[in-house]
Amino acid sequence: MSGRLGHMLIKEFIQVLRDPRLRTVVFVIPCVQTLVISYAVTLDVEHVPTAVYDQDRSPDSRELIERFAASRHFDVVAEVESESEARQLMDRNRAAVVLRIGPGFMEDLGAGRTAPIQVITDGTDSNTSAVVLSYASRIVAGFSEERAVRRLARQTGAARPLNLVDFRARAWFNENLESRNFFVPGVIVIVVTLVSLLLTSMAVVREREIGTMEQILVTPITAAEFIVGKTLPFALVAMVDVILVTLVGTLWFGVPIRGSLVLLLGCTALYLLTTLGAGLFISTISYTQQQAMMSTFFFFFPAMLLSGFAFPIANMPQVVQWLTLANPLRWFLVIVRAIFLKGVGVEVLWREIVALGVLGSVTLGLAVSRFRKTLA
Numbered sequence: 001m002s003g004r005l006g007h008m009l010i011k012e013f014i015q016v017l018r019d020p021r022l023r024t025v026v027f028v029i030p031c032v033q034t035l036v037i038s039y040a041v042t043l044d045v046e047h048v049p050t051a052v053y054d055q056d057r058s059p060d061s062r063e064l065i066e067r068f069a070a071s072r073h074f075d076v077v078a079e080v081e082s083e084s085e086a087r088q089l090m091d092r093n094r095a096a097v098v099l100r101i102g103p104g105f106m107e108d109l110g111a112g113r114t115a116p117i118q119v120i121t122d123g124t125d126s127n128t129s130a131v132v133l134s135y136a137s138r139i140v141a142g143f144s145e146e147r148a149v150r151r152l153a154r155q156t157g158a159a160r161p162l163n164l165v166d167f168r169a170r171a172w173f174n175e176n177l178e179s180r181n182f183f184v185p186g187v188i189v190i191v192v193t194l195v196s197l198l199l200t201s202m203a204v205v206r207e208r209e210i211g212t213m214e215q216i217l218v219t220p221i222t223a224a225e226f227i228v229g230k231t232l233p234f235a236l237v238a239m240v241d242v243i244l245v246t247l248v249g250t251l252w253f254g255v256p257i258r259g260s261l262v263l264l265l266g267c268t269a270l271y272l273l274t275t276l277g278a279g280l281f282i283s284t285i286s287y288t289q290q291q292a293m294m295s296t297f298f299f300f301f302p303a304m305l306l307s308g309f310a311f312p313i314a315n316m317p318q319v320v321q322w323l324t325l326a327n328p329l330r331w332f333l334v335i336v337r338a339i340f341l342k343g344v345g346v347e348v349l350w351r352e353i354v355a356l357g358v359l360g361s362v363t364l365g366l367a368v369s370r371f372r373k374t375l376a
Contacts (some may be wrong), residue, residue, distance in 0.1 A: 009229050009232060009233060011229070012203070012229060012232075012233040012234075013233050025195075025198075026195065026199070026241070027240070027241070029195075030191045030192070030241045030244060030245050031244055031248050033187075033191050034184075034187055034188065034191055034248045034249065037187045037190070037191075038180060038183065038184045038187050038249070038253055042183065043127070043131065043179035043183075044178065044180070045073060045131040045132055046073055047072065047073070047074075047075045048073060048075065048096050048097050048128075048132055049075055049077045049094060049095045049096055049097070050068060050074045050075060050076050050096070050097040050098070050099060051077065051079070051086050051089050051090075051094075051095040051097070051098045051099070052065055052068075052076055052098075052099050052101075053081075053082075053083070053086055053099065053101070054079065054101045055100070055101060055102050055103045055105075056101050056102065056103050056104065056105035056106055058106035059106065060105060060106040060109055060147075061101045063143070064117070064140070064143050065101075067139050067142070068136075068139060071135065073132070073135045074136075077094065077095060078094070078095060086098045086100075086120070090120075090122055093122075096121065096122045096128070096132070097120065097121050097122075097132055097136075098118075098119070098120040098121075099117070099119055099136075100117065100118040100119075100120065101117050102115075102116060102117065102118075105117070109147055117140065119132075119133060119136045121133060173341045173342050174341060180255065181340075181341060182337070182341075183309075184249045184255045184340075185249065185255065185333075185336045185337045185340040185341070186307075186309045186310075186333055186336070186337065187249075188245045188246060188249055188336060189307075189309070189329065189332055189333050189336050190304060191241070191245055192238055192241055192242055192245065192268070192275075193275055193300065193303070193304075193329060194296075194300060195237075195238060195241055196234060196237075196241075196272060196275040196279065197275050197278060197279050197282075197299070197300060198279075198293065198296055199234040199237065199238075199279070200230070200231060200234050200275065200276050200278075200279025200280060200282075201278075201279040201280075201282035201283050201286065201292040201293075201295065202283075202289050202292045202293065202296075203230055203234065203283075204230055204283035205286050205287070205288065205289050205291070205292045206289060208287065209288055209289060227280070227368055231276045231279075231280065234276070234279075235269070235272050238268070238275070239265060239268060239269070239272075242264070242265065246261075246264070249340075255340060256340065256341065257339065257340050258341065258342065258343030259339030259340065259342070259343040259344060260339065260345060263345060263349075264336065264339050267332065267335045267336075267339075267349075267353060267356065270353065270356045270357050271328060271360065272360075273357075273361060273364045274328040274356075274359055274360040274363045274364070276364060276367075277363035277364035277365070277367035278299055278363060279296075279367075280364070280367035280368065280370075280371050281363075281366070281367040281370060282296055283371070284367075284370050284371055303327055303328075303329045304329065306320065306323060306327050306329075306330065307324070307327055307329035307330045307333050308324070308330055308333055308334075309333060325355075326359065328355075328359045328363070331352045331355045331356045331359070332352075332356060334349075334352050335349050335352050335353065335356070
């Protein structure tokens with residue numbers, strides 16, 4: 001048995017490594033995808049094109065505009081003279097924000113009255129609009145506080161008002177709140193999932209499509225040996241991909257990996273039970289590589305959307321949250337982010353590891369059972 005299995009493994013490795021296109025898909029594309037997706041997927045909003053509609057044209061209004069321009073979040077690209085001109089800039093996507101300062105702004109501030117200003121955002125991108133409004137609120141709040149301190153100093157001679165509460169904020173694990181540190185570990189999970197699924201599902205279908213499946217079945221090789229010989233090489237390839245994309249994430253993007261790399265690889269092995277099982281199952285229902293590819297994406301995208309990669313699971317409806325419990329991508333994503341950013345170990349992640357092991361064993365067991373029937 002060991003000799004037949006060894007020959008099967010050698011055949012699969014030769015088939016993977018001798019094809020230049022397949023080598024590119026296996027080793028180069030994951031790194032390229034990690035680079036491209038990690039640059040593209042970010043919640044940090046910077047250099048938003050901003051138009052200014054200053055109806056006051058006073059030193060105070062110019063000071064506020066300069067604060068917006070000095071921020072890395074806003075780039076003042078135009079000064080408009082009317083609302084219609086501002087609307088045209090937003091319609092043509094030349095400006096995503098309009099800062100409108102009404103007449104009498106400086107006079108109201110000097111008299112101690114509320115001086116309203118308006119920040120208009122392009123609401124077609126609700127996430128960016130919410131972040132932009134948060135940044136604008138902080139700039140305006142700082143400007144307002146400084147003006148209040150100046151006015152109080154002129155009236156009472158006090159340098160600044162007495163603060164009864166000393167508020168200090170601090171973020172753990174991601175000190176600068178960089179969204180890339182949150183998304184890059186998730187991108188690693190997504191890339192490894194897609195590569196392992198595609199390789200496993202299409203490898204078996206390729207044998208059937210080119211007509212070599214029957215030749216293999218008439219050999220002394222057993223169904224178990226055939227399954228192991230088809231899946232084990234791709235599991236090892238996926239482990240290599242994990243190391244490659246992890247190096248890209250840590251060395252290129254500077255994402256810290258504070259936990260154990262051995263634990264990461266061990267959890268990856270458990271997770272691959274699921275992707276290999278799903279790939280085997282897809283191979284039993286597909287007759288061509290095109291069908292296998294389409295079936296893989298039908299499985300992959302719902303799993304990604306329900307994993308918590310981009311959308312918090314806590315914000316989903318309760319029924320959908322229950323469905324995510326059967327999604328191995330969800331558990332593996334928690335493990336990878338915790339190992340990268342928190343540096344925790346098995347004592348904290350044992351629940352996720354157990355869930356991953358159970359789901360992987362069940363998925364692979366069902367897929368192998370169905371695959372045996374297909375071979376028979």
